[in-house]
Amino acid sequence: MKLLTHNLLSSHVRGVGPRGFPLRLQATEVRINPVEFNPTFVARMIPKVEWAALLEAANTLHLAEVPTEPVEGYECDEAFLRKMHHVLLEVEVLEGTLQCPESGRLFPISRGIPNMLLSDEESES
Amino acid sequence: MSAAPGEPGLGPPVGARFFCTAGRGLEPFLMREVQARLAATQVEYISGKVFFSTSSDLNMLKKLKSAERLFLLIKKQLPFTVSSVSKGKIFSEIQRLINDDPGNWLNVISIWKNLLELNTENEKLPQRDTNPLKRKVGENETLVAKKSKTEQTRKIEENMECQVGKQREEETLEQREPVATREELPEAASENDVEKAVETHPQGQLTFRVSCRCSGTIGKAVTAQEVGRVIGIALMRQFGWKADLRDPNLEVFIHLNDIYSVVGIPVLRVPLASRAYIKTAGLRSTIAWAMASLAEIKAGAFVLDPMCGLGTILLEAAKEWPDVFYVGADVSDSQLLGACDNLKAAGLEDRIELLQLSVLELPLPSESVDIIISDIPFGKKFKLAKDIERILQEMESRLFSISQDCMFAGPRGRCLHRCLHSTARQSSAERGPVNSQKADSPRVLHAGGTIVLLLSENHYLCLNDREESSLPVNSKGSHTDEPGPEKCSNPEENIDIPETVSSSQGASNQEYFCKMSPFGSLVPEDCYKVSLGKTEAFMCKYRKAHSSGP
Numbered sequence: 001m002k003l004l005t006h007n008l009l010s011s012h013v014r015g016v017g018p019r020g021f022p023l024r025l026q027a028t029e030v031r032i033n034p035v036e037f038n039p040t041f042v043a044r045m046i047p048k049v050e051w052a053a054l055l056e057a058a059n060t061l062h063l064a065e066v067p068t069e070p071v072e073g074y075e076c077d078e079a080f081l082r083k084m085h086h087v088l089l090e091v092e093v094l095e096g097t098l099q100c101p102e103s104g105r106l107f108p109i110s111r112g113i114p115n116m117l118l119s120d121e122e123s124e125s
Numbered sequence: 126m127s128a129a130p131g132e133p134g135l136g137p138p139v140g141a142r143f144f145c146t147a148g149r150g151l152e153p154f155l156m157r158e159v160q161a162r163l164a165a166t167q168v169e170y171i172s173g174k175v176f177f178s179t180s181s182d183l184n185m186l187k188k189l190k191s192a193e194r195l196f197l198l199i200k201k202q203l204p205f206t207v208s209s210v211s212k213g214k215i216f217s218e219i220q221r222l223i224n225d226d227p228g229n230w231l232n233v234i235s236i237w238k239n240l241l242e243l244n245t246e247n248e249k250l251p252q253r254d255t256n257p258l259k260r261k262v263g264e265n266e267t268l269v270a271k272k273s274k275t276e277q278t279r280k281i282e283e284n285m286e287c288q289v290g291k292q293r294e295e296e297t298l299e300q301r302e303p304v305a306t307r308e309e310l311p312e313a314a315s316e317n318d319v320e321k322a323v324e325t326h327p328q329g330q331l332t333f334r335v336s337c338r339c340s341g342t343i344g345k346a347v348t349a350q351e352v353g354r355v356i357g358i359a360l361m362r363q364f365g366w367k368a369d370l371r372d373p374n375l376e377v378f379i380h381l382n383d384i385y386s387v388v389g390i391p392v393l394r395v396p397l398a399s400r401a402y403i404k405t406a407g408l409r410s411t412i413a414w415a416m417a418s419l420a421e422i423k424a425g426a427f428v429l430d431p432m433c434g435l436g437t438i439l440l441e442a443a444k445e446w447p448d449v450f451y452v453g454a455d456v457s458d459s460q461l462l463g464a465c466d467n468l469k470a471a472g473l474e475d476r477i478e479l480l481q482l483s484v485l486e487l488p489l490p491s492e493s494v495d496i497i498i499s500d501i502p503f504g505k506k507f508k509l510a511k512d513i514e515r516i517l518q519e520m521e522s523r524l525f526s527i528s529q530d531c532m533f534a535g536p537r538g539r540c541l542h543r544c545l546h547s548t549a550r551q552s553s554a555e556r557g558p559v560n561s562q563k564a565d566s567p568r569v570l571h572a573g574g575t576i577v578l579l580l581s582e583n584h585y586l587c588l589n590d591r592e593e594s595s596l597p598v599n600s601k602g603s604h605t606d607e608p609g610p611e612k613c614s615n616p617e618e619n620i621d622i623p624e625t626v627s628s629s630q631g632a633s634n635q636e637y638f639c640k641m642s643p644f645g646s647l648v649p650e651d652c653y654k655v656s657l658g659k660t661e662a663f664m665c666k667y668r669k670a671h672s673s674g675p
Contacts, residue, residue, distance in 0.1 A: 038448060
């Protein structure tokens with residue numbers, strides 16, 4: 001699971017609503033995976049990022065050099081884009097958990113795939 | 126090295142005439158594609174084939190994604206009139222396909238060789254040992270006949286235009302098995318194409334095999350087997366070629382029906398629909414690509430397939446539209462493992478993320494997704510109308526909607542405008558002047574997200590017959606109560622696209638589109654009925670117009 005993906009996940013436990021975001025990340029196995037740098041793509045992802053959630057996750061993983069906010073003219077700032085590329089796309093959480101901040105429910109991540117399935121009691125309807 | 130004609134440095138043939146077979150319902154996609162990709166001219170769709178002219182080279186031709194197979198056209202003419210019982214008369218007419226204009230045959234074959242040679246002009250082709258089959262003429266006839274018979278049997282499957290059909294009966298999401306696994310990637314096969322093409326016998330002899338399809342009136346008068354034999358003999362006599370049923374240089378394809386008589390040669394051994402980059406096929410690749418093309422994927426989009434199965438749709442999309450964030454999700458462990466495998470085999474594991482979740486409970490914030498493309502399982506799992514509605518509701522709320530408020534619409538962090546100003550809910554992104562160009566631009570209406578779904582006939586009818594949406598639908602698709610309103614066609618009728626649709630584009634899809642109803646804030650935009658081999662499906666596109674609620 002990449003941090004860009006983590007940035008999009010929220011808890012769907014019954015009654016939690018928007019308080020189910022962001023999920024608290026805990027990782028037991030992380031891999032740094034070189035990915036071809038595509039500045040155009042990274043630049044397009046920047047507006048989609050929820051920064052607080054990203055910083056929290058990056059912090060948990062003890063990542064260094066994580067920009068705290070988008071800089072003006074970021075589309076042309078290669079240094080900035082490269083850092084974002086690394087944080088968003090090259091850090092893979094292979095094993096760990098995601099925790100709903102409201103209910104405490106844990107969602108496991110195994111083999112890089114988060115399991116967000118809820119039991120019947122937990123789900124909304 | 127190469128015994129084939131053609132000068133070095135000769136450009137690709139100018140305006141060669143081709144045709145492609147296409148799955149039923151995909152013809153409008155193919156017509157658009159040949160025009161867009163190949164700048165094709167004289168594009169016509171007639172009875173399951175799209176004919177076109179182009180001077181594109183083989184690399185470009187191989188990129189066609191909505192076609193089944195690609196052929197060079199040798200002859201297309203009016204159907205044979207079958208007025209008398211005399212087969213002899215019919216056979217002599219068939220022979221004229223070759224004998225009237227043998228020069229044309231040789232010309233097309235030389236175009237074919239040029240196409241394949243230019244594809245590998247930098248490669249040194251190994252000189253393979255040819256093993257010409259020495260047979261007496263009589264034996265040849267029998268062998269040609271035998272093979273034609275197998276062709277005829279195969280023809281029945283081929284008539285469905287699907288070599289890898291998707292299993293649609295009695296299937297739940299979890300139980301869906303991969304339909305086809307290839308040991309060898311077709312890429313290897315295409316090299317063989319070239320070797321076979323240029324490796325000719327001395328005196329420029331080729332080995333060949335005839336593949337024949339007969340239907341309609343002429344199909345009742347003669348068999349494919351007989352036609353194949355007649356063609357085979359005529360070719361041997363005219364050009365001195367030898368028949369090779371197992372591994373010929375050249376395949377000759379002939380299709381006779383009530384609309385036309387068509388003769389062509391397949392450009393490649395392997396159908397275009399067989400993708401080198403897909404290890405285990407789930408949904409038919411041509412349909413997967415067509416769905417992705419309908420979705421209007423743009424660079425920077427977030428595309429989700431919440432029932433991705435083996436990931437076919439995302440693979441096709443990622444290959445065509447690379448600068449996009451793709452996420453595939455499924456309930457099933459085994460499907461996800463298969464998808465993971467597929468991603469690795471295609472080299473796309475870095476570009477497509479996987480999640481395990483239920484489409485009925487999407488763990489995504491509202492308005493966070495730009496595009497949703499999915500093939501909804503046909504089986505028992507989502508049989509009830511309310512299941513389909515629930516799925517659509519889940520998707521609808523996650524989908525990005527139209528907004529007039531800012532440059533990059535959508536409440537969630539995606540509005541950079543907000544990010545760099547104080548209205549954002551995150552305090553961290555407060556300062557900094559906005560890029561002045563953006564700040565001064567007028568407010569822009571940002572189009573809503575799109576959903577493209579592949580629905581069974583059952584699901585399609587459920588969604589478009591909203592008055593009865595609470596009623597359960599039995600497995601045959603008929604309602605338990607009275608028939609629905611007029612706009613919903615009788616589910617027990619066979620909805621059949623007539624074979625003889627002429628070159629009018631999209632005549633049939635209008636019919637299905639008109640029957641679609643809006644769903645909440647989802648506005649129908651397009652609809653195509655497509656064949657999956659054994660069953661049929663509806664490719665439906667919706668766009669989100671406005672947010673339907675909190």
